[in-house]
Amino acid sequence: xxxxxxxxxxxxxxxxxxxxxxxxxxxxxxxxxxxxxxxxxxxxxxxxxxxxxxxxxxxxxxxxxxxxxxxxxxxxxxxxxxxxxxxxxxxxxxxxxxxxxxxxxxxxxxxxxxxxxxxxxxxxxxxxxxxxxxxxxxxxxx
Amino acid sequence: xxxxxxxxxxxxxxxxxxxxxxxxxxxxxxxxxxxxxxxxxxxxxxxxxxxxxxxxxxxxxxxxxxxxxxxxxxxxxxxxxxxxxxxxxxxxxxxxxxxxxxxxxxxxxxxxxxxxxxxxxxxxxxxxxxxxxxxxxxxxxx
DNA sequence: GCTTAATTGCAACAAATTTGCAATCTTGCA
DNA sequence: TGCAAGATTGCAAATTTGTTGCAATTAAGC
Numbered sequence: 001x002x003x004x005x006x007x008x009x010x011x012x013x014x015x016x017x018x019x020x021x022x023x024x025x026x027x028x029x030x031x032x033x034x035x036x037x038x039x040x041x042x043x044x045x046x047x048x049x050x051x052x053x054x055x056x057x058x059x060x061x062x063x064x065x066x067x068x069x070x071x072x073x074x075x076x077x078x079x080x081x082x083x084x085x086x087x088x089x090x091x092x093x094x095x096x097x098x099x100x101x102x103x104x105x106x107x108x109x110x111x112x113x114x115x116x117x118x119x120x121x122x123x124x125x126x127x128x129x130x131x132x133x134x135x136x137x138x139x140x141x142x
Numbered sequence: 143x144x145x146x147x148x149x150x151x152x153x154x155x156x157x158x159x160x161x162x163x164x165x166x167x168x169x170x171x172x173x174x175x176x177x178x179x180x181x182x183x184x185x186x187x188x189x190x191x192x193x194x195x196x197x198x199x200x201x202x203x204x205x206x207x208x209x210x211x212x213x214x215x216x217x218x219x220x221x222x223x224x225x226x227x228x229x230x231x232x233x234x235x236x237x238x239x240x241x242x243x244x245x246x247x248x249x250x251x252x253x254x255x256x257x258x259x260x261x262x263x264x265x266x267x268x269x270x271x272x273x274x275x276x277x278x279x280x281x282x283x284x
Numbered sequence: 285g286c287t288t289a290a291t292t293g294c295a296a297c298a299a300a301t302t303t304g305c306a307a308t309c310t311t312g313c314a
Numbered sequence: 315t316g317c318a319a320g321a322t323t324g325c326a327a328a329t330t331t332g333t334t335g336c337a338a339t340t341a342a343g344c
Binding site for chain 3: 017018019021023024051052054055058
């Protein structure tokens, strides 16, 4: 993983009053290495039982509070991924046939439209998520 | 609740091979009467312990499968509401200060933009959700 | 290197969700 | 309307998911 990203991670923690520990770095790197969002369970087993479940929960809760990770709702469950600070702001499309998650980069038109919609409802938008369900090209019969 | 909505509910179940039971009607009506999405817990206690929790979970899982209810992610948890088949298609804005959920009716511009974005990623969109977080006008200091 | 405060592991707990099975309803049909 | 077959529910127990207190360990700053 990129040195500068790790430094940003570390300074984010520090600014919020937390230490940079081996455990936290491991969780962060695991999320950074994943090609798509992970469930708690996946994250835990990817880390190969290196530490206690309660520690992982505590770390994720804190990472979320300080804006290092965010939850991606996927039907029943949710998955975890790094926030826009570490990965560019994006959305997701999920293929209903094969379950693949396709990242969708942010679109300026979408962003401004969302702000306009929010304003119309007297709410000033701070953040947003868009999830699209559909069928990917690979799953569409010829 | 409207007769015709109940008939639609019943035929939706039938088409999927399920019976229309007292219990299922009660759950459906409870969701229909709610002014905003409900948590499992709220739904259960609104129904006033008329039946077992496991039954409620089974019903909700099935309702979701056949497209009667959908989950609204709200941070950690999720809430439940009827789908667009029974309530007009809409999105949500959540105030980060007071937690109020503001329904946002669908916007044709948004819809077409989303379809365009999905196409660009080789996925043909079937459904989508947009969640906006912000601060509502009542929570903005004067 | 040392001190102090933060972090982790452990073990127990609490909440949320699932499951098997027997008892009870619904439906379709006589 | 009454019955048989299959679907649905209640119950009790298991599983999964997330939380907590406290003692042991570790990281940060000097």
